[in-house]
Amino acid sequence: MSIIERISTGVPGLDDMIGGGLPAPSLILVSGDAGAGKTSFCTQFLFKGASTGERGLYFLTFGWHPEWIFEFASSYEFAKREYLGRRIRVVELQSRIERAIRMDDVLEAIREAVCCEIDGAQPKRIVLENVSLLKDVLRGDFRRFLLNLSSLVKEQRIVALVTGEAIPGAPYPADIAHVADGIILLQNAEVNLVRKRSIEVLKMCGTSHPLGRYSLDISARGLTVYPGL
Numbered sequence: 001m002s003i004i005e006r007i008s009t010g011v012p013g014l015d016d017m018i019g020g021g022l023p024a025p026s027l028i029l030v031s032g033d034a035g036a037g038k039t040s041f042c043t044q045f046l047f048k049g050a051s052t053g054e055r056g057l058y059f060l061t062f063g064w065h066p067e068w069i070f071e072f073a074s075s076y077e078f079a080k081r082e083y084l085g086r087r088i089r090v091v092e093l094q095s096r097i098e099r100a101i102r103m104d105d106v107l108e109a110i111r112e113a114v115c116c117e118i119d120g121a122q123p124k125r126i127v128l129e130n131v132s133l134l135k136d137v138l139r140g141d142f143r144r145f146l147l148n149l150s151s152l153v154k155e156q157r158i159v160a161l162v163t164g165e166a167i168p169g170a171p172y173p174a175d176i177a178h179v180a181d182g183i184i185l186l187q188n189a190e191v192n193l194v195r196k197r198s199i200e201v202l203k204m205c206g207t208s209h210p211l212g213r214y215s216l217d218i219s220a221r222g223l224t225v226y227p228g229l
Contacts, residue, residue: 004019004023004024004206004207005023005024006018006019006020006021006022006023006024007021007022007024007049007054007124007125007159008020008021008022008048008052009021009022009041009044009045009048010044010045010047010048010049010051010078010222011041011044011045011222011223011224011225012221012223012224012225013214013224013225013226013227014199014223014225016227017201017209017210017214017225017227018201018204018207018209019204019207019208019209022159022182022204023159023181023182023204023205023206023207024124024157024158024159025153025154025156025157025158025159026153026159026160026181026182026205027149027150027153027160027162027179027180027181027182028159028160028161028162028180028181028182028183028184029162029163029164029172029173029176029177029180029182029183029184030042030161030162030163030164030184030186031163031164031165031166031171031172031173031176031177031183031184031185031186032165032166032185032186032187032188033165033166033187033188034165034188035188036186036187036188036197037186037188037197037216037218037223038163038186039072039129039163040076040218040222040223041161041184041186041223042058042127042129042161042163043058043069043072043073043076043079043127044076044078044222044223045125045127045161046058046088046125046127047073047076047078047079047080047083047088048078049087049124049125050080050083050087050088051078051080051083053087053121054087054121054123054124054125055087055088055089055117055118055119055121055122055123055124055125056087056088056089056118056123056124056125056126056127057088057089057090057091057113057114057118057123057125057126057127058088058089058090058091058126058127058129059091059093059110059113059126059127059128059129060090060091060092060093060094060129061093061094061097061128061129061130061131061133061134062094062097062130062133069084069090070084075220076220076221076222077220077221077222078221078222086118086119087118087119088118089113089118089123091109091113093106093109093110096109097134097137102141103138103141103142103144103145103148106134106137106138106145107145107148107149107152110128110149110152111152114126114152114156114158115156122156123158124158124159125158125159125160125161126153126158126159126160126161127160127161127162127163128149128160128161128162128163129163130163130164130165131146131162131163131164131176132164132165132173132176135175142175143175143179146175146176146179147179149162149179150179150180150181162176162180164176166185171185171202172185172202177203180203181203181204181205182201182203182204182205182207183201183202183203183204184199184200184201184202185199185200185201185202186198186199186216187199187200187213196215197215197216197217197218198213198214198215198216199213199214199216199225200212200213200214210227214226214227214228
């Protein structure tokens with residue numbers, strides 16, 4: 001049997017829980033409510049790759065400006081300014097989405113960036129923020145878009161993190177979860193009048209992993225998982 005290739009998340013404690021890292025290739029849903037750490041998780045994932053020489057893409061769908069990414073990440077020790085624009089490229093998709101007539105227009109914009117070399121190498125890691133917001137734009141084509149995105153990820157042998165807000169009454173967007181190869185749930189819940197962050201691996205293809213919630217901390221070092229708690 002072939003051994004599944006894995007790449008590190010860059011989050012201390014998490015790789016040990018999932019067999020050494022995220023399966024490659026794979027499409028991973030990172031879900032959670034506001035303030036749970038989704039953007040921090042994705043940023044840490046990209047900078048981890050950059051620190052080992054891998055190339056990464058950060059796709060912005062709505063509401064962010066490319067220059068804000070480093071401003072946001074600069075509070076973390078892992079963020080190195082020299083990686084942005086060289087090993088990590090930020091791609092603004094909002095203008096392409098607003099002009100899109102068909103689902104294929106959005107997918108083609110992603111494909112163009114994924115298939116383009118960054119500083120002499122193909123991207124290995126990509127992040128697509130707020131993918132669930134595309135549902136309002138693509139409507140009936142949203143599920144087909146997700147299936148085509150999953151195929152593109154496998155074709156290019158990359159690991160893609162997609163983020164989605166948890167909706168009332170459900171821990172994650174079900175339509176994205178059905179297509180994803182893995183689901184990581186981040187929570188920022190109030191327990192006995194105290195806010196506590198946690199992480200839960202609900203699904204990870206080809207991986208034996210512990211079930212249940214585990215303690216998560218966000219500090220200047222980024223995210224850290226405590227598997228025993």
